[in-house]
Amino acid sequence: MTGRFFHGANAALFTDLYQLTMAQAYLEAGHAGPACFDLFARELPPERGFLVACGQIEALEYLEQLRFSGEDIDYLRSLGKFSDTLLDWLREFRFSGRVRAVPEGRIVFAEEPILSVEAPAPEAQIVETWLLNQVHMQTVLASKAVRVVRAAGESPVLDFGLRRIPGADAGLKAARAYHVAGVAATSNVLAGRVYGVPVAGTMAHSFIQSFDDEREAFRAFADSFPDTILLVDTYDTLRGVDRVVELSRDLGEAFRVSGIRLDSGDLGELARESRRRLNAAGLQSVRIYASGGLDEYSIAELVRAGAPIDGYGVGTAMGVSDDAPFLDVAYKLSAYDGKPRMKLSTGKRSLPGAKQVFRETEGGRLKRDVIAGADEDLAGEPLLKTVMEDGRGLAEPDLDAARERCRRDWDALPEGLQALKAPQRGYPVALSEALSQRMETLRRELES
Amino acid sequence: MTGRFFHGANAALFTDLYQLTMAQAYLEAGHAGPACFDLFARELPPERGFLVACGQIEALEYLEQLRFSGEDIDYLRSLGKFSDTLLDWLREFRFSGRVRAVPEGRIVFAEEPILSVEAPAPEAQIVETWLLNQVHMQTVLASKAVRVVRAAGESPVLDFGLRRIPGADAGLKAARAYHVAGVAATSNVLAGRVYGVPVAGTMAHSFIQSFDDEREAFRAFADSFPDTILLVDTYDTLRGVDRVVELSRDLGEAFRVSGIRLDSGDLGELARESRRRLNAAGLQSVRIYASGGLDEYSIAELVRAGAPIDGYGVGTAMGVSDDAPFLDVAYKLSAYDGKPRMKLSTGKRSLPGAKQVFRETEGGRLKRDVIAGADEDLAGEPLLKTVMEDGRGLAEPDLDAARERCRRDWDALPEGLQALKAPQRGYPVALSEALSQRMETLRRELES
Numbered sequence: 018m019t020g021r022f023f024h025g026a027n028a029a030l031f032t033d034l035y036q037l038t039m040a041q042a043y044l045e046a047g048h049a050g051p052a053c054f055d056l057f058a059r060e061l062p063p064e065r066g067f068l069v070a071c072g073q074i075e076a077l078e079y080l081e082q083l084r085f086s087g088e089d090i091d092y093l094r095s096l097g098k099f100s101d102t103l104l105d106w107l108r109e110f111r112f113s114g115r116v117r118a119v120p121e122g123r124i125v126f127a128e129e130p131i132l133s134v135e136a137p138a139p140e141a142q143i144v145e146t147w148l149l150n151q152v153h154m155q156t157v158l159a160s161k162a163v164r165v166v167r168a169a170g171e172s173p174v175l176d177f178g179l180r181r182i183p184g185a186d187a188g189l190k191a192a193r194a195y196h197v198a199g200v201a202a203t204s205n206v207l208a209g210r211v212y213g214v215p216v217a218g219t220m221a222h223s224f225i226q227s228f229d230d231e232r233e234a235f236r237a238f239a240d241s242f243p244d245t246i247l248l249v250d251t252y253d254t255l256r257g258v259d260r261v262v263e264l265s266r267d268l269g270e271a272f273r274v275s276g277i278r279l280d281s282g283d284l285g286e287l288a289r290e291s292r293r294r295l296n297a298a299g300l301q302s303v304r305i306y307a308s309g310g311l312d313e314y315s316i317a318e319l320v321r322a323g324a325p326i327d328g329y330g331v332g333t334a335m336g337v338s339d340d341a342p343f344l345d346v347a348y349k350l351s352a353y354d355g356k357p358r359m360k361l362s363t364g365k366r367s368l369p370g371a372k373q374v375f376r377e378t379e380g381g382r383l384k385r386d387v388i389a390g391a392d393e394d395l396a397g398e399p400l401l402k403t404v405m406e407d408g409r410g411l412a413e414p415d416l417d418a419a420r421e422r423c424r425r426d427w428d429a430l431p432e433g434l435q436a437l438k439a440p441q442r443g444y445p446v447a448l449s450e451a452l453s454q455r456m457e458t459l460r461r462e463l464e465s
Numbered sequence: 466m467t468g469r470f471f472h473g474a475n476a477a478l479f480t481d482l483y484q485l486t487m488a489q490a491y492l493e494a495g496h497a498g499p500a501c502f503d504l505f506a507r508e509l510p511p512e513r514g515f516l517v518a519c520g521q522i523e524a525l526e527y528l529e530q531l532r533f534s535g536e537d538i539d540y541l542r543s544l545g546k547f548s549d550t551l552l553d554w555l556r557e558f559r560f561s562g563r564v565r566a567v568p569e570g571r572i573v574f575a576e577e578p579i580l581s582v583e584a585p586a587p588e589a590q591i592v593e594t595w596l597l598n599q600v601h602m603q604t605v606l607a608s609k610a611v612r613v614v615r616a617a618g619e620s621p622v623l624d625f626g627l628r629r630i631p632g633a634d635a636g637l638k639a640a641r642a643y644h645v646a647g648v649a650a651t652s653n654v655l656a657g658r659v660y661g662v663p664v665a666g667t668m669a670h671s672f673i674q675s676f677d678d679e680r681e682a683f684r685a686f687a688d689s690f691p692d693t694i695l696l697v698d699t700y701d702t703l704r705g706v707d708r709v710v711e712l713s714r715d716l717g718e719a720f721r722v723s724g725i726r727l728d729s730g731d732l733g734e735l736a737r738e739s740r741r742r743l744n745a746a747g748l749q750s751v752r753i754y755a756s757g758g759l760d761e762y763s764i765a766e767l768v769r770a771g772a773p774i775d776g777y778g779v780g781t782a783m784g785v786s787d788d789a790p791f792l793d794v795a796y797k798l799s800a801y802d803g804k805p806r807m808k809l810s811t812g813k814r815s816l817p818g819a820k821q822v823f824r825e826t827e828g829g830r831l832k833r834d835v836i837a838g839a840d841e842d843l844a845g846e847p848l849l850k851t852v853m854e855d856g857r858g859l860a861e862p863d864l865d866a867a868r869e870r871c872r873r874d875w876d877a878l879p880e881g882l883q884a885l886k887a888p889q890r891g892y893p894v895a896l897s898e899a900l901s902q903r904m905e906t907l908r909r910e911l912e913s
Contacts, residue, residue, distance in 0.1 A: 031636065033627055033652035034666030038690055042672060046685035052675060092658040098690070138675055145669075149628035150636055157631070179481055180597035181791050183605070187632030188479065188598055206485065207478040210540045218482030220490070223593075223798035226806040227496060227586055237494035242486055242546070252809045252911055281810040337790040343629050343781050350671035358674040361700045362729040463700055 029085045029107075030092070032146040037093065040139035041103035050354035052138040053371045054145065055130040056152055057349075062341035066440030067430065069163050069423050070125045071194045072155030073118045073132045077410040079147050080112045112140055116405035117391075118412075119374070122159075122197045122419030123400060124426035126446045129374045129388060131156070133401060138353060145348045153346045154187050155194040161313075161338035162198035163427060165331050168313040168437060170320055173201030173328045175217050177308060178336030191336060197419040201328075212416060219278075225251040232260050239264065239274055246276035246306055249291070254282055258291045262298040276304035276327070284309070285324035292325040306330060312339065313437055359459055368452065369459050374400040383429050389449035477533045477555075478540070480594040485541065488587035489551035498802035500589045501819045504580040504600055505797075506573075510789035514888025515878065517611050517871050518573045519642045520603030521566045521580045525858040527595050528560045560588055564853035565839075566860075567822070570607075570645045570867030571848060572874035574894050577822045577836060579604070581849060586801060593796045601794045602635050603642040609761075609786035610646035611875060613779050616761040616885060618768055621649030621776045623665050625756060626784030639784060645867040649776075660864060667726075673699040683712050687722055694724035694754055697739070702730055706739045710746040724752035724775070732757070733772035740773040754778060760787065761885055807907055816900060817907050822848040831877050837897035 043049050058068060085107040093099050093107070114136025119125055131152055134141045166174050176195050182188045192200075192208030202217035203209070209216035220238055225248065228234035235247050247264075249257030258277060265272040277295075279287050284307045295303050307319070308330030316329050333339065349367040350358050357369030370390050375397035377384045389395055404412040433441030448456070491497050506516060533555040541547050541555070562584025567573055579600060582589045614622050624643050630636045640648075640656030650665035651657070657664035668686055673696065676682035683695050695712075697705030706725060713720040725743075727735050732755045743751050755767070756778030764777050781787065797815040798806050805817035818838050823845035825832045837843055852860040881889030896904070 030655035030658055031627075031633055032654055033625070034654050034657075034664045035652065035668055036666075037654065038667055038693075039669060039672045042668070042686045042689040043675070045689045048675060048685065052671075054671070089658075093654075096657070096664065100689070138671075142671060145671075146628050150630070150632065153629050154631045177481070179479075180594050180796075181601050181794070182598070183602040183631045183785075184598065184633075184635030184638060185479055186634040186636075188634075190632060204481040204483065206480055206482050206541075209482075209544070210478055210537075216482045216544065218484075219486055220483055221487060221593075222808050222810065223500075223502070223586075223590060224487045224490060226798045226808055227491070227500060227801040229804075237496065238490045241490040241493045241548070245486075250810045281813055333791050337631075337785070339790055342785040342787055342790040346629070348628075350674045353675040356677075360670050360674055362670065362698050365729055 028079060028083055028147065029089050032143055036143040036145055037099065037103065039142050040106070041099055043139040043142065044102050044106055045100070049137045049139050051135060052141045052350060053352035054134045054141050054348050055351050055368070055372065056132040056134075056148055057130045057347060058127050059345040059347055059365065060127045061442070062344065064341045064440075065160060066434040066442060067124045067126055067160070067444065068156055068344070069159035069198055070119045070123050070131045070156055071121050071159035071197050071419070072152040072190070074121050074404060074412055074414045075155075075190075075193070076132070076148055076151045077116065077405055077412070079151070080114070080116065080144060080405060081408065081410055083110065083112055083144065085110055106139070111408060112136065112144065113408045114140055114405070115403065115407070117401040118404045119400045120402060120419065120422060121414065122422035122426070124423070124430065125400070126386060126444055128368065128446060129386060130372055130401060133371060135371065149346055149348050151190075153344055155190055156346070157338045157342070157344055158191045158194040158335070159198045159423070161341065162195045162200055162335055163423060164313040164437060165316065165335050166199035167427065167435070168317040168320065169329050172320075172326060174199075175328060175330045176200050176203040176205065176335065177330045177332040179205045181333045182336035193416065195335070196416050197423055199420060199424060214416070219246045220248050222248065222251045231257060232263065235260055235264050236267070239268070243271070243273040244275045246278050247274055248278045248280060250279055250281045254279060254287050255290060255294070258294050261303070262294060262300065265298060265300055274303060276306050278306040278308060278330070280309040284326070285319050285322050288324045288326050304328065308332070310334070317437055357455055357459060359456065359463075361460065361463060368448070369455055370452070372452070376400055378429065381429055382431055383444070385445035385447060387447045387449050388452060390451050390455070393449055393451055395449060476527060476531055476595065477537050480591055484591040484593055485547065485551065488554070488591050489547055491587040491590065492550050492554055493548065497585045497587050499583060500586040500798060501800035502582045502589050502593070502796050503578040503799050503816070503820065504582075504596055505578045505795060506575050507793040507795055507813065508575045509890070510792065512789045513608060514882040514890060515572045515574055515608070515892065516604055516792070517607035517646055518567045518571050518579045518604055519569050519607035519645050519867070520600045520638070522569050522852060522860055522862045523603075523638075523641070524580070524596055524599045525564065525853055525860070527599070528562070528564065528592060528853065529856065529858055531558065531560055531592065533558055554587070559856060560584065560592065561856045562588055562853070563851065563855070565849040566852045567848045568850060568867065568870055569862060570870035570874070572871070572878065573848070574834060574892055576816065576894060577834060578820055578849060581819060583819065597794055597796050599638075601792055603638055604794070605786045605790070605792055606639045606642040606783070607646045607871070609789065610643045610648055610783055611871060612761040612885060613764060613783050614647035615875065615883070616765040616768065617777050620774060622647075623776060623778045624648050624651040624653065624783065625778045625780040627653045629781045630784035641864065643783070644864050645871055647868060647872060662864070667694045668696050670696065670699045679705060680708050680711065683708055684715075687712065687716070691719070691721040692723045694726050695722055696726045696728060698728045698730065702727055702735050703738060703742070706742050709751070710742060710748065713746060713748055722751060724754055726754040726756060726778070728757040732774070733767050733770050736772045736774050752776065756780070758782070765885055805903055805907060807904065807911070809908070809911060816896070817903055818900070820900070824848055826877065829877060830879055831892070833893035833895060835895045835897050836900060838899050838903065841897055841899055843897060
């Protein structure tokens, strides 16, 4: 656990100020009864037909460890906004609630709770910012990465995005979300250490450029790492390939270079010509990797064109989820003091009461989901599991199991939803009759 | 400094694996001479006419503190890739280089170095990932935020983005970049503590919903925070406004509510009608804040339409820089062992040798920039300053000074570049004659 961030004092103030003002007002109004909050995506971006839920189990660690230090309290006092009622409460704070969650790696749709928190209102309130931040980030990244992984078919996808994934925390956890989504390895060394995921990487242009001659650079690198992958596009890609061939002649049996990497130009064309030259030199075993501004669309194009590429390095497009960089996730009060609650704000409906999602399948494929009250027992598989009771986690993150769930769920998607472009929207997510009635009753009450 | 991340062991492994393989190969090839690397944006996204350089001075702290712990070394050894040559070198690692940088908050253009690192090749190499990650992230965010700030004119912009800014590190540092860009306050409490920037925030829908009645909720909140801003759109915005008016009647002289917040619907129309109702009740002093999916374009529209809005809360669009979520930043070797270097990869030119940028102005406006060799002395203001010598920082970040630089530079932009939509590209950035000649000579050498 030592590689993760926000242990101790730092985590506590990672929150929106209004969480703390609300906590104080709940406490001062004697209004600290049990609340239920649901974390869900209101709707999906046009480029997404489904989401891969990710981050919610890791976030339990935050709930277990959240404490406000003396320095945190001093800072809050210095703002001149808060009463001793709040500050004393924060000093003793321990999260005591119950959490239900969809297992990481499962595919979910709009309005389906990914996480559901039941706790006294001020407790459930102040954890909102962290939970949203973390589940949003990892769900955005896993939902993008699974598209890239599937576009590449049998070829492995390597994550090269660390330099442009925003900040250190997302940089680390992206590799986690990618592993869940099926990415083969990451360039991120810290992720290897913290999460035990495979790491990969060999060389950049700078190494080549620092030598007067590309041949010299290849030779020096292969001396240090005999089975390396050589980057061939620093000056002229095909000349670079020829130099790899020369190196194989120079080294003879000692030649063990395992691959070349193309990082610019027309990757499909260059891969074909590189393959031809390598094969002509008897280097059939040298694999070809491609990188450089790739995303799921360009990879699908290369695959469709039959480009002889054995693996794809993907960076920025996956790292910022460039075509859908955010999700409309929300964390909404659905019950207080045993009574279902909802808001009526224009375009932002919320579903009242604690809920469960039942997933029906047919012939191994997803058929429809039904969002129901948590107290209902309908046909299909219930997606939300209890993962925390009385503030103690019952589930440890298991990245390999999550990866397997993601693989299985994707395979079971209706074909239209597997499409990269214009994924078929409208996977049927129904509301149970009881939930619909509850909404109707509540709406009438609120509008009266 | 205690609120920042990646002190000690965690920072060191936050790198791409290939930085470490290259370091080993440099060392083993006896190729660890002085190198110069430049960090710059290759080109700007279509939605950006300029960038606000941000993060580069904060990043010096990383260079000063970077150490590899015994656990880091053990992990690297466990990968079975690295020799004792590298591992012993990492154990003793201290960054010993020189850094020049553009001051934070300055406006820069494509190809202009934001940061320039001179150090032995393996040292300069292994810090690439962190430097790119941090400067990219803060520059993306500051460059977006300045657009939002300027669109809002005299009205303050409040940062509400923490929940959807990817991860904890970007979440924190976004508030820093926003302060530089002119954002008035952030909801992010931790940023307040770490950076001393103003924090703001009052209430969310959940607080309102937890009461049976909106009136009750307003009353309870105003009891705890008399001069608060009340969120009025939970059920029906204008009815919410009427309830604020009722509250003012109930409380009489004790009524000190300072504002209302609109968070959904037609914000311009609702602001006008809210203003009318508030004024009719003698509540001219109650301000109107708007939020909910806002960006620079929708704010500019509201301002143009004369909507009576006194402040804007902006979240996700600014937090992920939705219209330009990444920059094509690079960190490229420009010299090794005293010789200028460049790559020729298709579409990715790099400028050889250590450089300086000279900015010419005319009548208080930016006229053109000239990228030159670091040894040249041309007309105009040199943008790059020495900020680190022998691994010791010479400059502490100063956020207020950076904010002032950003304000001044933006005011001095040619008008076409200040435009929100289709900002005029092609601010003239020339290469000095000496630099052009150096490139030509080098190209001929490399192509021979």
